[in-house]
Amino acid sequence: MRLLKRLATLLSLSLMLGLVGCSSLSLAYNQMPLLAGLWVDHYLDLDSAQRGRLKDALQAWQAWHRREELPQWLALLRQGQAALDGGVTPDELAALERGAQASLERCLQHAAPLAAPLLAELRPAQWQHLQKTMDEKNAEWQAKVGGRGGAAERAKRYITNLERWLGDLDRSTRRQARADAEGWHFDLAAMAQGRATRQARTLEGLRAWSRQDLAGGTAVFMRNVQTLPGEQLYRDQITASLLQLLNGLDARQLQQVRKHWADWSAELHRLQAN
Template sequence: MPLLKRLATLLCLLAVLAVAGCSSVTLAYQQLPLLAGLWADNYLDLDSAQRTQLKAQLQAWQAWHRREELPQWQALLRQAHAAMDDGVTQDELLALERGARASAERSLQHAAPLAAPLLAGLKPEQWQRLQRKMDEKTAEWRDKQTGKGGPAERGKRYVSNLERWLGDLDHAPRKEARSDAEGWHFDLAAMAQGRATRQARTVESLRAWSRQDLAGGTALMMQNLLPLPAEQAYREQIIASLLKLLNGLSAEQREAVRKHWADWGAELKTLQAG
């Protein structure tokens, strides 16, 4: 999970739909098995039999998720709506985060037994490819974060994530959010270490699943959703900026956010029924 994607869990579990980069929840959700399969193939270079196996597993997981977790997503959206009514507090943001993590944990617990047979059959060169691809992504991330362009990149990503969850922002809050992110203190060494730790945990958790240590692998995955001590100061900057932005929205902008979430809610109900 990219580091900045963690801020999305402060709003709602719809973070997972970011993989589609799409404003339509329905389209993004329907494409999740395909996109997840393409991602796995890119990182593991699956053979034909493995692709077929993965497709069946992803479809089974989504059928469960549609039935069991979409109602939980709708509850999180209602919780977010309620938080907007009288000013958002840090406790409310953290409660949304806890709800998102709980849904993520249930989803991983259900995914583990489905993924284990495929992972158990991976060849050594496929595990090596996974490590190599993750290292390449880390190198790309470091390149974007270093030098004069680093603050601008963080500002761009922050605003992009905000508008994915809140809808289009007016010029003033968009400008303020970008300025906030560009001004955050960013400890590259600490953040790089955090990314390396999560990368190692991800590989270790997948290997645990491959050995049928489903609970152990899931626990490692869940650790990746928690900030490391060295990242806490950066996290606090994000939370402070979010609170300032959300509580500084005009009545018109708050209504636009509510409509954005209401549209999501309507799509989720349709997906659940389908």
Template structure:
């Protein structure tokens, strides 16, 4: 699978990539607030989610080096967000996981895979909207030194992306992607056989994923975020509007041709996911049902906690 639909879907299931997808989709504070939601798909799901405000706070602090007043404000905002998320979103996630359990024992069409992707994407966008007001409040308080800190953090992330996706020859990069894709797939299905690993390799070879193009878009979004903060500070009355416009440019890039590229990534990802799923045995599908059921149970317990 590719790094758009594929990483997103496996991230929801396995808890490893959702944070990155959210980060690209929602910007700094939005990313921070929802990043820890991904932890709810880990082994210690309930404990991790209950600690999500604290974990997310430290993630945010690493990005902008919050001062004392900002720290207090941010902790309150995170508590409020996760309180809302727990009661309003987790039940929907659990319902979605139940749908996936019903689908898992059967062959899937690309259309079915994309329909599930769209439902989850809508939930992520709903959560993003809840972050506009607190992110605006924080953006208006960031100092030039904090924006420089953010730029340095972005640069380190870009180095990591380059290391993962741009260095080495084509075979080395494919080997790295295959290793990660296999590990994520096996979290859902259990051990893949040789034929499935070969299929996964072929699917990656056929993916339209372009690391250089994706990196260029990352750089555009990072610069857009910094400029959005500066624009918000220059016109505080329009700050929330500027933030919403930034979110919109993350969802639909102004770069010519990039939206078409993203749509093709999703379309191909749906094809690729369905092909890998349709190669699985009844035992592997039963494994997937058990994994999904475990996540569903965690979400329902978490959503009921007061």
């Protein structure tokens, strides 16, 4: 899980990270079994029978999520709106992150028994494919953020995540966000080590689920949410920038953010009703 995406939002709900960038939250949510299935298949190289079982599991998981977790998303959205209206404090931001982590844990706990049978039947070649694909993704990340254009790439990602959650930023706010991100101290070695640690834990968690150690695997996945010592400075810089940006929005920008979130609330209510 990317550190930036956990911090650069008042509502860092892990599932929504892939959805809010779409033009229609409802469309993306309704297509989640298809989109998630393609993503999982990319990492595991499933055969046709396994794809069918994965589809059934994802549809069952989504039915639970629509019924049980969408109300939690709405509550967290209301919590974020209340924090924004009164000026966001570090404690409020931390409380929102804890709410997001609780949502993630519930989602993992429900996913574990659905995923375990499929994981148990993976062949050695499929586990090797997973390892290879994760290694390739890590190499791609390191090339993007660690090269000469790394600071610009990190700034671009920061602004993209901000606008997913807040709506379009005006020119001066974008300029300030870019300047902040380009000025952050970034320890490539420490961040790369953090990604390697999370990759190893992800494999450990999946292996645990494949052995029917559902609670143990979920606990390993939740450790991936924790900030590692080498990442703390980078996290603190992002948090400080985010708080300054949120509390510096003028009345027009605040109104735009409220409208952006009101639109989300309406879509979530429609999804829940379906």
